[in-house]
Amino acid sequence: MDKVRTASEITGDVIRSYLSKGKRLDGRKPEDYRELIIEKDISKKAEGSVRVKLGKTEVLVGVKMGTSEPYPDSPKKGNLMVTAELLPLSSPRFENGPPKFPAIELGRVTDRGLRESGFLDFEKLCIKEGEKVWTVFVDIYSINDDGNLLDAANLGAIAAMRIAKMPRYDEENDKILYDELTNEGLPLNKHAPVSVTIHKVGDNFLVDPTREEEDMSDTRVTFGIMDGIISSAQKGEKSPISVEKFKEVFEMAEKIAKNLETKLEKALK
Amino acid sequence: MIQENERKVAVPGEILAEGEDYLPGEWTEKREGKIYSLKYGLVEESGKLVKIIPLSGTYTPRRGNVIIGKVENITFNGWVIDIGAADNAFLSLMEVPRYVNKDALEEVMGIGDMVIAKIWSINKRGIDLSLKSRGLGVIDEGVVFEINPNKVPRVIGKEGSMIKLIKDETGCNITVGQNGAILINGDSIENELLAKKAIIHISDKSYIKGLTEEMENFFKENKREQSLKEEKN
Amino acid sequence: MVEFKRSDGRKLDEMREIEARVNIIPNADGSAMYRSGDTIAIAAVYGPKKMHPQHQQNPAKGVLRCTYNMMSFSVSDRIKPGINRRSTEISKITEWALEPVVMLDDFPGQVVDVFIHIIQADAGTRCAGINAASMALAHAGVPMKDLVNSISVGKLDKTLVIDLTKEEEDFEEGEGPTDIPISMTKEGQVTHFQLDGKIGANQLKEVMDMAKKACDKVYGIQKEALKNSLK
Numbered sequence: 001m002d003k004v005r006t007a008s009e010i011t012g013d014v015i016r017s018y019l020s021k022g023k024r025l026d027g028r029k030p031e032d033y034r035e036l037i038i039e040k041d042i043s044k045k046a047e048g049s050v051r052v053k054l055g056k057t058e059v060l061v062g063v064k065m066g067t068s069e070p071y072p073d074s075p076k077k078g079n080l081m082v083t084a085e086l087l088p089l090s091s092p093r094f095e096n097g098p099p100k101f102p103a104i105e106l107g108r109v110t111d112r113g114l115r116e117s118g119f120l121d122f123e124k125l126c127i128k129e130g131e132k133v134w135t136v137f138v139d140i141y142s143i144n145d146d147g148n149l150l151d152a153a154n155l156g157a158i159a160a161m162r163i164a165k166m167p168r169y170d171e172e173n174d175k176i177l178y179d180e181l182t183n184e185g186l187p188l189n190k191h192a193p194v195s196v197t198i199h200k201v202g203d204n205f206l207v208d209p210t211r212e213e214e215d216m217s218d219t220r221v222t223f224g225i226m227d228g229i230i231s232s233a234q235k236g237e238k239s240p241i242s243v244e245k246f247k248e249v250f251e252m253a254e255k256i257a258k259n260l261e262t263k264l265e266k267a268l269k
Numbered sequence: 270m271i272q273e274n275e276r277k278v279a280v281p282g283e284i285l286a287e288g289e290d291y292l293p294g295e296w297t298e299k300r301e302g303k304i305y306s307l308k309y310g311l312v313e314e315s316g317k318l319v320k321i322i323p324l325s326g327t328y329t330p331r332r333g334n335v336i337i338g339k340v341e342n343i344t345f346n347g348w349v350i351d352i353g354a355a356d357n358a359f360l361s362l363m364e365v366p367r368y369v370n371k372d373a374l375e376e377v378m379g380i381g382d383m384v385i386a387k388i389w390s391i392n393k394r395g396i397d398l399s400l401k402s403r404g405l406g407v408i409d410e411g412v413v414f415e416i417n418p419n420k421v422p423r424v425i426g427k428e429g430s431m432i433k434l435i436k437d438e439t440g441c442n443i444t445v446g447q448n449g450a451i452l453i454n455g456d457s458i459e460n461e462l463l464a465k466k467a468i469i470h471i472s473d474k475s476y477i478k479g480l481t482e483e484m485e486n487f488f489k490e491n492k493r494e495q496s497l498k499e500e501k502n
Numbered sequence: 503m504v505e506f507k508r509s510d511g512r513k514l515d516e517m518r519e520i521e522a523r524v525n526i527i528p529n530a531d532g533s534a535m536y537r538s539g540d541t542i543a544i545a546a547v548y549g550p551k552k553m554h555p556q557h558q559q560n561p562a563k564g565v566l567r568c569t570y571n572m573m574s575f576s577v578s579d580r581i582k583p584g585i586n587r588r589s590t591e592i593s594k595i596t597e598w599a600l601e602p603v604v605m606l607d608d609f610p611g612q613v614v615d616v617f618i619h620i621i622q623a624d625a626g627t628r629c630a631g632i633n634a635a636s637m638a639l640a641h642a643g644v645p646m647k648d649l650v651n652s653i654s655v656g657k658l659d660k661t662l663v664i665d666l667t668k669e670e671e672d673f674e675e676g677e678g679p680t681d682i683p684i685s686m687t688k689e690g691q692v693t694h695f696q697l698d699g700k701i702g703a704n705q706l707k708e709v710m711d712m713a714k715k716a717c718d719k720v721y722g723i724q725k726e727a728l729k730n731s732l733k
Binding site: 040043044045046047049051056058060062063066083085088089090091092096098137141143144145146157179235264 | 528540615621
Binding site for chain 3: 278280281282283296298305307308310322324325326327355356391419476
């Protein structure tokens with residue numbers, strides 16, 4: 001079947017009714033994330049790469065370094081480019097072809113979370129002012145979609161950037177020596193700009209939905225939070241959220257981000 | 270009497286038996302006196318008949334199958350139902366046991382609703398479903414999920430023994446669709462989820478011998494965990 | 503005659519270390535991973551299912567559709583995500599390598615989609631992809647007459663070797679490198695053959711024998727991975 005096999009109405013009823021009692025089908029509480037497993041260096045050819053598993057959801061993220069001229073309006077700053085691919089490999093719902101909106105949104109939301117937070121010190125990526133700067137390429141690939149690719153992708157991007165090592169740059173010949181990695185990492189903030197996506201299912205909120213729960217989500221808000229400061233947010237899908245509920249959402253996000261950052265640090269050990 | 274012989278796993282192209290008097294059963298082929306497997310699955314020999322019981326593969330609809338499907342679309346005279354096969358199935362309003370007004374199809378079943386139906390005909394035009402039998406109809410409540418259709422025989426068990434075990438242990442009503450979709454109705458969500466967990470466990474371990482014993486242990490373990498949890502609280 | 507020394511110390515007919523696993527992508531109908539040395543490929547199979555777009559449907563028999571691609575960070579010089587000419591060609595080669603064993607008559611009007619991605623590349627990527635795809639197809643329960651096994655045979659100057667690394671592909675001495683990826687069934691039916699370099703017809707006969715021996719080993723590994731998937 002090429003049809004998008006969304007969860008049925010009856011499953012939605014079960015999920016919503018259970019949620020109204022503060023429970024989820026897999027035993028989690030609404031504010032719990034699934035088990036987070038991070039495998040490092042899944043590609044020796046990447047400057048940094050990880051496999052992130054959030055429950056059954058899996059993404060691969062790799063960091064590659066390149067050099068180029070800086071943008072004219074920021075001659076001292078390096079660049080960041082985040083690309084996401086929702087591979088048909090990972091779900092019967094994705095098709096081959098140029099990235100459609102969900103993949104584009106995934107890339108852009110992740111980019112915003114990394115960029116706006118100040119996680120990456122762009123000025124330290126400058127090689128020669130006005131002439132040469134580093135570009136950090138972060139490429140995200142979905143491997144299995146069981147919900148919440150948004151947060152999984154972001155966690156993967158943070159992890160890959162954290163473990164990345166700079167290649168040696170041969171200034172004389174203007175060549176990057178990928179085979180010679182230095183011991184130097186990327187210029188990063190010690191805190192992580194975790195992304196917390198809060199979903200509204202029926203009258204309740206939850207995070208880290210499984211595929212079934214995500215199908216029943218009416219709307220979602222993704223926050224990029226680093227060290228208690230919210231530096232990016234995006235509300236997606238169509239249902240509105242009242243102002244009062246939105247205030248609840250902000251509180252939830254802040255609390256959950258702290259826990260998620262702890263979870264991330266643990267998984268990276 | 271078909272004996273459950275050793276659960277040997279075969280891969281495509283593997284030689285299962287050699288000799289002129291062996292007969293090629295389902296998912297096997299005879300070439301130059303050798304029986305070859307055509308699928309990844311369990312080898313079953315009954316006498317000289319060698320066949321493969323697939324461990325995977327999509328659902329092949331058969332006449333008489335009771336299935337659980339989801340309403341994908343409503344036409345002027347019926348419902349288009351996704352049963353997990355390559356083609357959608359069709360339920361005509363004439364095949365519903367009570368009178369349905371042509372303008373009121375939506376009231377009986379809407380898009381996204383799940384229904385238990387029987388395949389009464391498969392022809393060039395497609396797969397035709399009927400609700401004119403006991404136990405069939407729209408699903409109002411319960412937990413619905415899917416397993417691989419090839420695992421259904423193990424979930425049901427010899428003469429229904431396995432499904433009866435689950436029903437007894439969880440107190441739930443369970444409908445198993447031949448297409449791998451399963452409906453569980455119990456007195457509590459906890460029991461419904463336990464039954465679901467049990468069925469998924471059977472599906473994962475479908476290839477082992479002594480599956481009944483495995484499941485009896487599964488329920489014993491679960492009871493133990495439950496009482497430990499209650500003690501903690 | 504001095505024995506030719508390979509840069510990683512392997513014997514001439516020695517393959518790199520192989521790792522094969524099945525059932526790595528829960529959503530897929532079938533999936534597998536195949537690693538040869540530092541080359542890692544994953545494959546997922548979806549189907550048989552209804553073929554779309556409808557005009558590509560074949561009412562007489564099923565369609566096998568393969569897509570091969572490399573991840574941007576699988577190589578030193580980043581590959582821009584998306585398809586390119588090379589991946590398009592290898593996708594077709596992969597389809598041709600696998601189709602002869604797939605029983606297409608069993609699913610008319612339907613399609614089986616095979617998606618292959620290379621996570622880390624050190625030569626032999628199309629071979630690793632075909633091996634992963636072969637296991638994934640079987641794992642998905644697609645009816646097949648046999649598995650397909652793929653290996654690259656190389657010629658470094660005048661010496662024939664099995665399973666080239668990238669370093670060996672860039673060999674520069676004497677007659678240079680010749681790279682010959684080959685795929686065949688257990689029964690010895692060749693479904694894929696490509697060649698890049700310089701070689702004489704006589705030596706090519708030896709190449710086929712070397713390939714058959716290596717493919718037999720690959721078959722054993724694929725079979726083992728499928729049988730182990732239940733544990």
